[in-house]
Amino acid sequence: MSSIEEKITANFDGIEVRKIEEGRIEVKTKKEALLSTLNFLKDEGYGHLGLVSCVDRIEEGIFELVYILSRYLVGGEVAVDQASLIVKTEVPRGNPTLVTSVKVFETAEPYERELHEMFGIVFSGHPRLTPLFLERDIDLPPMRKDFDTRKYVEEEFESIPPVED
Amino acid sequence: MEIISEKKKGGSSRELELYFGPQHLGMIGNFSITLNVRGDRIVRAEANPGYLHRGFEKLMEGRSWIQNFPLVCRVNVIEPGSMEMVYSTAVENLAGVKVPPRGKYIRCIYLELSRIASHLFGLWAYSKTLGFETVGGWAMYHRDLILDLFEELTGGRVYNIYIWPGGVRRDLPEGFEERTKDVLHEIGEKVPDYNQTFFENRLFHERARGVGVVSREEAMNTGGTGQVLRATGLEYDIRKVEPYGVYDEIDWDVPTREDGDAYSRIMVVRDEMIESVHAIFKLFDKLPGGPVYNKIPNPFKWNIPEGETYVRLESSRGELGLYLASDGGRKPYRAHFRTPSYPHGLTILEKALAGESISDTGNIMISLYVTAPEIDR
Amino acid sequence: MDRRQLIKWLKEPLKMSNKYSLHVVYFCTGCGIIEIPPSITARWDAERFGVKPVATPRQANLFLITGYVSLKTLKPIIRTYEQMPAPKYTVAFGSCPIDGGMYWDSYNTINHLDKYIPIDGYIAGCMPRPEAVFAGITHLWTLIDEGKADGYKKYRRNYSQYRSNQERLYGELGWPPRFETEGLENE
Ligand code: SF4
Numbered sequence: 001m002s003s004i005e006e007k008i009t010a011n012f013d014g015i016e017v018r019k020i021e022e023g024r025i026e027v028k029t030k031k032e033a034l035l036s037t038l039n040f041l042k043d044e045g046y047g048h049l050g051l052v053s054c055v056d057r058i059e060e061g062i063f064e065l066v067y068i069l070s071r072y073l074v075g076g077e078v079a080v081d082q083a084s085l086i087v088k089t090e091v092p093r094g095n096p097t098l099v100t101s102v103k104v105f106e107t108a109e110p111y112e113r114e115l116h117e118m119f120g121i122v123f124s125g126h127p128r129l130t131p132l133f134l135e136r137d138i139d140l141p142p143m144r145k146d147f148d149t150r151k152y153v154e155e156e157f158e159s160i161p162p163v164e165d
Numbered sequence: 166m167e168i169i170s171e172k173k174k175g176g177s178s179r180e181l182e183l184y185f186g187p188q189h190l191g192m193i194g195n196f197s198i199t200l201n202v203r204g205d206r207i208v209r210a211e212a213n214p215g216y217l218h219r220g221f222e223k224l225m226e227g228r229s230w231i232q233n234f235p236l237v238c239r240v241n242v243i244e245p246g247s248m249e250m251v252y253s254t255a256v257e258n259l260a261g262v263k264v265p266p267r268g269k270y271i272r273c274i275y276l277e278l279s280r281i282a283s284h285l286f287g288l289w290a291y292s293k294t295l296g297f298e299t300v301g302g303w304a305m306y307h308r309d310l311i312l313d314l315f316e317e318l319t320g321g322r323v324y325n326i327y328i329w330p331g332g333v334r335r336d337l338p339e340g341f342e343e344r345t346k347d348v349l350h351e352i353g354e355k356v357p358d359y360n361q362t363f364f365e366n367r368l369f370h371e372r373a374r375g376v377g378v379v380s381r382e383e384a385m386n387t388g389g390t391g392q393v394l395r396a397t398g399l400e401y402d403i404r405k406v407e408p409y410g411v412y413d414e415i416d417w418d419v420p421t422r423e424d425g426d427a428y429s430r431i432m433v434v435r436d437e438m439i440e441s442v443h444a445i446f447k448l449f450d451k452l453p454g455g456p457v458y459n460k461i462p463n464p465f466k467w468n469i470p471e472g473e474t475y476v477r478l479e480s481s482r483g484e485l486g487l488y489l490a491s492d493g494g495r496k497p498y499r500a501h502f503r504t505p506s507y508p509h510g511l512t513i514l515e516k517a518l519a520g521e522s523i524s525d526t527g528n529i530m531i532s533l534y535v536t537a538p539e540i541d542r
Numbered sequence: 543m544d545r546r547q548l549i550k551w552l553k554e555p556l557k558m559s560n561k562y563s564l565h566v567v568y569f570c571t572g573c574g575i576i577e578i579p580p581s582i583t584a585r586w587d588a589e590r591f592g593v594k595p596v597a598t599p600r601q602a603n604l605f606l607i608t609g610y611v612s613l614k615t616l617k618p619i620i621r622t623y624e625q626m627p628a629p630k631y632t633v634a635f636g637s638c639p640i641d642g643g644m645y646w647d648s649y650n651t652i653n654h655l656d657k658y659i660p661i662d663g664y665i666a667g668c669m670p671r672p673e674a675v676f677a678g679i680t681h682l683w684t685l686i687d688e689g690k691a692d693g694y695k696k697y698r699r700n701y702s703q704y705r706s707n708q709e710r711l712y713g714e715l716g717w718p719p720r721f722e723t724e725g726l727e728n729e
Pocket of ligand 1 (some may be wrong): 572573574608610635637638643644667668669670
């Protein structure tokens with residue numbers, strides 16, 4: 001049986017597969033091919049979406065989306081010592097839109113909602129992109145690198161006067 | 166705060182919207198659920214988190230690698246130990262620091278102790294919700310005995326910051342092993358009482374059996390881990406699946422149940438506690454000598470090479486992960502916690518509540534081990 | 543009961559019964575809550591001090607604000623506080639409500655809680671141990687005795703200031719409704 005790295009490279013062109021540490025394989029894919037990659041990996045048994053995250057690479061002008069996949073089962077048995085996959089894709093910071101992966105992995109729903117709120121990424125086709133954690137609107141999504149939380153605190157909270165009796 | 170708003174729906178039966186939490190006697194933690202009910206059946210439930218959001222991941226980007234320890238352990242108040250462990254391991258992976266064998270053993274002992282403490286807290290919350298205040302009182306007392314051990318070890322009752330990149334902060338004090346064993350014996354002697362009063366009690370069985378069923382397929386589709394999955398008969402435990410520390414050097418079992426309901430989950434928790442007690446004895450038996458930590462560079466000038474890592478381990482609630490990226494500087498570039506309660510509380514809870522009765526909301530929520538600070542971060 | 547106590551009871555029965563039956567609102571606002579279950583169960587037993595959690599704010603007269611207050615939590619805190627009948631006391635836990643504590647630079651936690659609701663006392667520590675909680679409670683008794691725990695009166699006197707601070711955070715606060723403050727200033 002060929003390894004998962006070989007299978008991925010055989011099935012998709014222009015995909016980069018690389019081992020980054022013990023038990024972790026990085027898969028870099030194009031934005032357009034993301035859904036088909038995730039679908040393919042799910043069919044290969046990588047049915048456990050652990051995390052959807054985003055890294056703001058501000059110098060390169062991109063958001064790097066990170067999907068971490070692992071296996072629950074291998075051939076009906078609990079998967080032991082199987083590598084996890086770190087699937088990555090890029091969206092431009094100027095126009096951060098991406099198609100939602102909720103249809104492939106139900107788990108992605110709250111994660112994408114959070115990323116929408118914290119980074120301002122728009123997931124098209126997502127069932128509810130309503131605010132999850134924040135109470136008030138912040139002009140710039142707070143987890144972006146150019147959002148200065150200390151300045152925000154200065155301006156919004158420290159400027160409120162104490163109550164004088 | 167319960168505010169009821171009425172919505173006319175077609176037909177004669179009305180659907181009500183009921184706010185459950187954050188200020189509510191049945192709510193453990195600062196969390197809220199909006200229930201749509203018809204009669205006393207829940208039609209739809211929507212989790213509403215965010216009351217404890219502090220923006221940890223943003224704050225971590227502004228503090229140095231070492232300064233982040235006090236932050237990290239506050240992500241989960243109930244079990245800070247595993248939080249320290251996941252962050253330390255990630256930093257070690259990035260910086261290439263090794264841990265000496267004695268350090269690894271002590272880490273595992275500490276982690277198992279905090280797992281028991283966390284499960285006892287969960288038992289308190291659960292039994293209190295079902296009205297077994299006595300059992301809750303015992304559980305709280307036994308948890309306190311373990312916290313006393315932590316206090317002796319580190320000086321802190323809840324937030325210990327004991328695990329450190331390169332090992333643990335200091336060696337076990339003299340006589341610690343005996344005192345730990347005494348405490349575990351004391352808890353162990355109480356197990357028949359716990360069984361008689363709670364785990365074998367008909368009231369508990371009637372309240373918990375067949376309630377909040379999460380099938381194996383459902384759990385696997387929605388990112389369930391920990392007890393949620395083990396209560397469906399799958400022996401999925403990161404300590405076995407991807408061993409860290411010294412869990413592969415001792416011999417222990419993964420307890421499971423078959424039905425996937427609240428009862429199975431709580432029974433898995435009970436068996437896990439007992440298994441952890443045995444594991445601690447075995448760890449003490451094998452405890453090697455030697456140093457407990459490897460020196461790390463001056464933490465105030467510690468630049469960690471560029472790279473990224475994903476670490477996962479088994480906390481008392483399920484799979485806990487941390488995605489940590491460095492750009493070669495003194496501070497993390499990005500950190501993102503994968504907390505087990507996140508899928509449990511936001512996806513699985515909403516599904517499990519539908520169709521159940523209102524009075525079982527707390528029952529289901531706590532049996533899924535939903536912990537609000539972990540979700541909100 | 544010694545004579546002095548008895549005289550106090552006869553003179554000011556209401557104040558004394560308030561003091562010895564502090565009923566706590568059941569609201570977990572922050573991470574300090576983790577020390578409350580040990581305090582109210584057998585080992586530390588807060589009921590020795592007359593402290594007991596109750597179900598609704600309408601029955602309570604003590605509000606323990608256990609830790610950091612995020613923006614989303616402050617709103618229920620204000621609502622809960624206003625629902626409590628006077629006399630009511632608030633005690634804040636830990637360094638976070640005092641000045642932000644370790645979350646001083648977080649975009650979602652407010653730094654000085656006493657800008658939004660009055661606080662009668664703070665318990666220092668991160669987080670306060672059960673003993674510290676009890677020290678805080680017994681100190682609150684002294685304050686009540688001396689008439690210094692008068693946060694709720696301060697709230698009424700300076701209602702417009704508190705309200706405008708709250709509204710600076712949230713914009714228009716729909717609920718609780720604004721009270722008539724005419725004629726309350728001198729009470
Ligand atoms: S003072 Fe410490 S324990 Fe209390 S809320 Fe703040 S961080 Fe948590």
